[in-house]
Every structure is written in C-alpha cells, then in structure tokens.
Amino acid sequence: MNDKLFETLTRSPESSILDFKERCFDFAGNKEHEDAKLVKDILSFSNTIREESAYIIFGIAENQGKIELTGITGFPDDAILQQKVKDKIFPRPKFTSYSYVYQGLTFGVIEIPVHAHTEPLSSSIKMKGVEIGKIYLRQGSSSSDATGREVIEISKWFESLQIKLSSNNILTSQLADAILVLSDRNQALSIGLSLCIGLAIKLNNPDFERFCYLELTGYTEDFDQYGSFADHRIMDVVATPLSIQLNPNFSLSGDALLKHMLTKEHFSEERFFFNKSINEVEGAISFLREKNDKALAAYEIDDKLMYPESDRINGKVTLYMGLSMFNNMYERIRKIALKNLLDMQRSQS
The missing domain is CATH 3.30.950.30 (Schlafen, AAA domain)
Structure with a gap:
C-alpha cells in the first residue's frame, strides 16, 4: 500500500x-x-x-x-x-x-x-x-x-491460474539456468546466448532478442546503422598500411607488442567496430590463449573502411588486436546479456 x-x-x-x-x-x-x-x-x-x-x-x-x-x-x-x-x-x-x-x-x-x-x-x-x-x-x-454455473467458472479460473503459474515456474527455472551459464566463465558465451534468444522471444523482449541474434550471427551493417546499440563492439586497435611479418618467437605479451608498434611510424591506434559473430570472437580468444598471449590477431580490411578520405587505390589496412582487447569486449557482451536476464527475472517475480 x-x-x-x-x-x-x-x-x-x-x-x-x-x-x-x-x-x-x-x-x-x-x-x-x-x-x-x-x-x-x-x-x-x-x-x-x-x-x-x-x-x-x-x-x-x-x-x-x-x-x-x-x-x-x-x-x-x-x-x-x-x-x-x-x-x-x-x-x-x-x-x-x-x-x-x-x-x-x-x-x-x-x-x-x-x-x-x-x-x-x-x-x-x-x-x-x-x-x-x-x-x-x-x-x-x-x-x-x-450458483452451480458460477462454481464451474470459478474452478476453471483457478485451473487457468495453475496453468499460468506452471508456465511461469518453467520460465523462472529457464531464466535461472541461463543466468548460471552466463555467469560461469568456463562456459562459452555462444551457448548462453543461444539460451537467451529463446527466452527473449518467450518473454517478448525484442531488443534483447535482436542483441542475441546479432551476437550469434554477426553485425552485417555499418556501425552507423546500429548506433549506441553496438557500442560494446567498439575496440581500440593498432592499424598500419604496411605489410609486416611478426616474429613468431617474440617474447613480449600482446599488449606490450601493441604499445611497441605505436612507437613506430605508420602505426596508429584506431577505434574499430568489430562485427564478427560471437563464435569468431571465441575463436580469436582461444587462439591467443593457446599462444599464451604471445601473439596478435590480424585482420586485413579496405583502408577506406578505416580512412574514408583515403585516395589510395586498392589500399589495405591491417588491424592488430591482442587478447585483452577481445577479453574486454567479450566481458561487455556477457554483462549486457546478464543485465537483461536479471531484468527479465525480476519482471517474472
């Protein structure tokens, strides 16, 4: 009251x-x-x-x-x-x-x-x-x-409430399971997001459904088409138009090597919209972990994507990313998914 x-x-x-x-x-x-x-x-x-x-x-x-x-x-x-x-x-x-x-x-x-x-x-x-x-x-x-008819109607009403309660209990259990999966850092986010998209549909949460779908399939449009909805996919990367060969035996960590690159000419730190699917993100993390963070992920893109005013013909830019970059983005995705699940769980209470 x-x-x-x-x-x-x-x-x-x-x-x-x-x-x-x-x-x-x-x-x-x-x-x-x-x-x-x-x-x-x-x-x-x-x-x-x-x-x-x-x-x-x-x-x-x-x-x-x-x-x-x-x-x-x-x-x-x-x-x-x-x-x-x-x-x-x-x-x-x-x-x-x-x-x-x-x-x-x-x-x-x-x-x-x-x-x-x-x-x-x-x-x-x-x-x-x-x-x-x-x-x-x-x-x-x-x-x-x-009256007798009213007693029947009351009985049917209670029965419908029981069915609704049973359905809510099932959804509550499914929400709790999905929260446990997403909270467990030993579980791949791709598994948790697959559970989340079904719950988002059942609970009529179109924004969360869209988020899960795009994470699972990848962001196919330019960043401008998503705006703040995709802010969590922005990464600070090191870019260069040069073609270089990294020494596979270098002893620096990924972050240290990226800092070293930025001391050299033709290397710059840029903000980049990483639009790959969550499976590809997990693949990059797995690769870099196997290398004990002694490697970098490299992606070659058209330089006009990074520098729209570039006048180079068929120019390419290579982007270098370290394990911590992927880990940070991965945790941002996890945090957004968990917040949505917890909000939906509260709405069911």
Whole structure:
C-alpha cells in the first residue's frame, strides 16, 4: 500500500474487489458473529474472478454514496486474523492484513491477492451465516451464494491460474539456468546466448532478442546503422598500411607488442567496430590463449573502411588486436546479456 493506491481505492465505489467498513471487527464483544463475518469476507473475495488484488478497508464511512475517512483506533495483528481463518477455510486462503496511516488517521487493510488455489474455497465448519462446503463470491458490493454455473467458472479460473503459474515456474527455472551459464566463465558465451534468444522471444523482449541474434550471427551493417546499440563492439586497435611479418618467437605479451608498434611510424591506434559473430570472437580468444598471449590477431580490411578520405587505390589496412582487447569486449557482451536476464527475472517475480 502507498498513498497513491490508497487515494485511488478510497475514491472508488465499493465493488467486487473493494469493500469499506466503518468499524473494525469486535472480536471481544461478539466473537462468533465477527469470526463468521471475517471468514465469509475472505471466502467471497478469494472466490471472485478478477485480475487484481481485492481490498477490505476499515475506517471508512459511506453515507448516501459519499465516502468519509474516519479512521480506527486499533487493528488486530495479521497473525490474529490468520489464526482465525486457518482451520475454518479450505483450501487455506492467501491474504495479508496491516494498519496504514494516511493524513494522520489509522486504517485497517485486508489485502486478498489473486492466487492459484486448487479449488474454490469453502468453510470447513458451520458458522452463523456460513454453510459448510458452500461457495461464496462477491456480486457487486456484497457477498452472495455462487450458483452451480458460477462454481464451474470459478474452478476453471483457478485451473487457468495453475496453468499460468506452471508456465511461469518453467520460465523462472529457464531464466535461472541461463543466468548460471552466463555467469560461469568456463562456459562459452555462444551457448548462453543461444539460451537467451529463446527466452527473449518467450518473454517478448525484442531488443534483447535482436542483441542475441546479432551476437550469434554477426553485425552485417555499418556501425552507423546500429548506433549506441553496438557500442560494446567498439575496440581500440593498432592499424598500419604496411605489410609486416611478426616474429613468431617474440617474447613480449600482446599488449606490450601493441604499445611497441605505436612507437613506430605508420602505426596508429584506431577505434574499430568489430562485427564478427560471437563464435569468431571465441575463436580469436582461444587462439591467443593457446599462444599464451604471445601473439596478435590480424585482420586485413579496405583502408577506406578505416580512412574514408583515403585516395589510395586498392589500399589495405591491417588491424592488430591482442587478447585483452577481445577479453574486454567479450566481458561487455556477457554483462549486457546478464543485465537483461536479471531484468527479465525480476519482471517474472
């Protein structure tokens, strides 16, 4: 509950999901009668087909359609109300109760969420105005006995909630599995992204679906076509128009060799959009790891891709990249995928 929701509820008329009561239950003065009222209210709201939580709010007087916020002096603990219905209703109902203070006044609230019960709820004992096994529901602003047809509709509603819950549980499990795969640095990202694309489709997340698809297939357009969507694919590389042969026995690490190159003429550091698929990224990482980071990956491209104003005919530029460059980009991809999965997991909660 918050002030915005409280104001929305108290400005609404009583309905199948909302009931106002001026006074709280008088359990001390008339226990049997008040217990029966509580049980019948919980039964009626729990069995009412709806898409949102239902509320009983204490401390509100209604006179000729006008609502007056009067407040109450005290409200029973949730544990007391739970105990009063625990052995009287089957299946056991789901509800929460609490006090809420608004504009200096105290109100009591019973909130009955939508819950996938196994069957319509009924009383397991006879009480004043409550029959054993009878199904009650809300009709407008009051409780009433459910007809046979209504009982069937309530049963189908609970069944549909069970199916939805089962589907959500499966998706929750699949999300958890994908998060574990992506968090495990011994697992290839290509495997995790293959799981992610299916989840993105199921949960209708087109941006994440596009991200996974492009990572798996490669970015086929120029960087300008993707903009910030592909920022994580930008790498700082060393470029040269020269044709050179690296000594396979050099002892410098990849990063050290790249720094050494930049001290020489015709070598420059450039920003480059690496558009290859995640499998090719993993291939480059695997190759450089096998060389114990004593090698560089080299890619030859048309120099106009790097230098659009170049006037060289059929000019080529060779780009050199080290293991740390690929590792950094690879971790950026992992981080984006994990964030999307965690966001989707929260939305399922």
